[in-house]
Amino acid sequence: MTANILQPNQLEFFNQVEQAWQQQHFERIILSQYQGEIAKLEKITVRSIVLKDQTLLNVVYRYQTQDITKNYSWHEFSALLQEWLNQCQQINLFTEGREIQLKYKKGQWKLSQSKHKSNAVVQALPQSHDRNKKRWIAQDRLFLQLLGITDQKHEIIPSMARKWKQINKFVEIFAGAIEQAQLKQQGDLHVVDFGSGKGYLTCAVYDYLLGQHLQPHVTGVELREELVKFCQNVAQQAGYDQLNFFQGDVRSYFPEKTDVMIALHACDVATDFAIHTGIRLGAKVIMCAPCCHKELRPQLQAPQVLKPMLQFGVHAGQQAEMLTDTLRALLLQAYGYETKVLEFVSLEHTSKNKMILATRQQSFKQVDQNILDQVQQLKTFYGIEKHTLELLLKDLPVDQKIGCAC
Structure with a gap:
């Protein structure tokens, strides 16, 4: 591939992109098999969005461990596209009714076309069981477009359909929890979301609370600087x-107050730190979706009666997961929370589908020793000596190393 010089088929492809853009038939571009100088860049996806009455091209640079999103005018994008045509070995353009593919193969650029069912057609034919479902977030909300959930026509992008379902299910659970905790009556509502990631659920919570005529104060806490900057930009653009x-x-983040503490998919004992923060601050609602239960697995000693079952590694892992979350749920109960362990979303959408949902009881006066005894009995039965949440609640020293590369 020769830099800065477009071969006839490359030039024809570029002209097709330009024509689709000018005629407003453009849907998206996928550039793959990147061979340029940017390290660890795997794929580039492009779609059009409307921001402040201006149509722009939203470009997502997909790396091995993160996505970076930027918006460009057509003039800016066209210059980039000419470079990418010599850096990617396969580029697919999707327009209304057509897919055009440019592919570098055996030293030559091949151009082909095929019929394509556009996003508009796909969205016009929803699955029958979805037609009457209540949606907790309106599809025309700007944050959905900024986060790549919807297109400029406010239609759900097919590849984000599962994320859209997850958002709605989470908001449904969240709405029920704040109703049970009688938080709507207080007006101002403080929410902290630990491990907020790309901000899908954080933004959804804020938008939902606004729609309920409340005054939300929501903070997303995230380790990755690029995601923090991205999400802050989304929040500003969404107003x-x-x-x-x-x-x-x-x-490292110590809120003075929180009514709702959220920690979804916090790795290993990070969930315990988050639950402890919620209990310590007297959060009315605690929502956790635990991830990678590693602390108890090495400690787990199979009781004699369970040895035939736990000799199989997968069963031991499942047992450690169930034991970990049972201890967490019991400790929440002991400290005055009505606690449920429920399926967050179907396994069809994510394997990490368990949620611990706890709402603080107004009648709570002191720690329930009977439940603490149950915790100790379970630990003794399985030979567990250390459980981080229990140590934190007792103000005992714990290993401050949290997180994992799962």
């Missing part, structure tokens, strides 16, 4: 004045 993002984790 969410009291939605902020902080770079750090549960050990």
Whole structure:
């Protein structure tokens, strides 16, 4: 591939992109098999969005461990596209009704076309069981477009359909929890989301609370600087004045107050630190979706009666997971929370689908020793000596190393 010189088929492809853009038939571009100088860049996806009455091209640079999103005018994008045509070995253009592919093969650029069912057609034919489902977030909300959930026509992008379902299910659970905790009556509502990631659920929570005519103060806490900057930019563009993002984790961010503490997919004992923060601050609602239960697995000693079952590694892992979350749920109960362990979303959408949902009981006066005894009995039965949440609640020293590369 020769840099800065377009071969006839490359030039024809570029002209097809330009024509689709000018005629407003453009849907998206996928550039793959990147061979340029940017390290660890795997794929580039492009779609059109409308921001402040201006149509722009939204470009997502997909790396091995993160996505970086930038918006460009057509003039800016066209210059980049000419470079990419010599750096990617396969480029697919999707327009209304057509897919055009440019592929570098055996030293030559091949151009081909095929019929394509556009996003508009796909969205016009929803699955029958989805037609009457209540949606907790309106599809025309700007943050959905900024986060790549919807296109400029406010239609759900097919590849984000599962994320859209996850967002709605989470908001449904969240809405029920704040109703049970009688938080709607207080007006101002403080929410902290530890491990907020790309901000899908953080933004959804803020938007939902605004729609309920409350005054939300929502903070997303995330270790990755690039995601913090991205999410803060989304919040500003969406006009969410009291939605902020902080770079750090549960050990470095210390809110003065929180009514709702959220920690979804916090790795291993990070979930314990988050739960402890919620209990310590007297959060009315604690929502956790635990991830990678590693602390108890090495300690687990199979009781004699269970040895035939736990000799199989997968069963031992499942047992450690169930034991970990049972101890967490019991400790929440002991400290005055009505606690449920439930399926967050179907396994069809994510394997990490368990949620611990706890709402603080107004009648709570003192720690329930009977439940603490149950915790100790379970630990003794399985030979567990150390459980981080229990140590934190007792103000005992713990290993401050949290997180993993799962």
